[in-house]
Amino acid sequence: MILLVGLGNPGERYKNTRHNVGREIAAAFAAAHDFSEFRFEKKWKSQVAEGNIGKTKAVVVLPDTMMNKSGAAIAPAARFFKIKPKGIFMIHDDADIPLGRAKLSYGKHSAGHKGVESAIRALKTKDFWRFRIGIAGKRDIPAEKLVLKKFTHDETRILKKISKKTVEAIATAATETCERAMNEYHR
Template sequence: MESPIRIVVGLGNPGEKYAATRHNVGFHWLDQLADTLHASFRVEAKFHGLCARATQDDTECWLLKPQTYMNASGLAVAAICRFYKIAPEQVLIVHDELDLEPGIVKLKSGGGAGGHNGLKSIIAQLSSQSFWRLRIGVGHPGNKHAVVDYVLHPPRKEEASHIEQAIDRSMRVWPLIAKGDLAAAMHQLHTRCDK
């Protein structure tokens, strides 16, 4: 059994203009989790974001949507981790993943940033790569020069449907993640994903 997750961070960019984009899938996931747990977000200036306190089976955790824009997400994550003395291993970052097709979702611990600016910022600010990541596939445009434009646009209709299914599937393993049974969560999620 791993350490229980004490904070879940959904990555995205603030503002209506970015709300439906591929890059904001982390915000979207966190909104769904907050709805499930009947948690409501409020502005927390000292954490540079929108925060909610949530409870799952007597386990309390924080939900955070950084409002710093993607490239500075680490400022918000580091601020709340320092304040509540949360170790990187107790952090789950939910983000869009270019290397996975829409409909695929993977859970993993550690690793590099893989070119994701939000992860780069978090690694730099925490001085650690050992946080958990829930990687929600959005696909790749096929050309590295098209990536920025691609992630800042909404997914096509059929992609959006696959992404929704992946989010729903990952929501089902949340109780396992919350209590720190991440190995079981990974097994269940990846077994379902790869069928």
């Protein structure tokens, strides 16, 4: 069983912003694999959908907390489903990776990402899988402003390609191995 977490901020105001790329890709994954409709789970402060990828059961969690409080949603869901950290796949934006690129990593520090920091504190470990989606654009924009910017039309086209690739990599990681997903994802 896996717990797929899409980091982002809740609400229309943040829709299509760079900081919400994880949340949007996780929702796209659930839709692509015919998961249940998202429902609000009060005890996890999250939108939740469930389904299967091959023989692997998966739960998609979209925290309805602000980004820097994501751990308050992730840790209770992981405990409820008895999912060890290695079974947690987190998708989030990464301002250090160029737009159109992505990386799959395991056991890395947060690199200053507040949502990841919150998850590490709540889970008491950094040993989980992270699909890091590049959002970097012009370097003259401070990161705290960049993450709240919406994507341009051209950037949205680029994002759709990496979103599709990420959805495929998550399925590979869930049904085969994360190492195989990493090999395919980093090409």
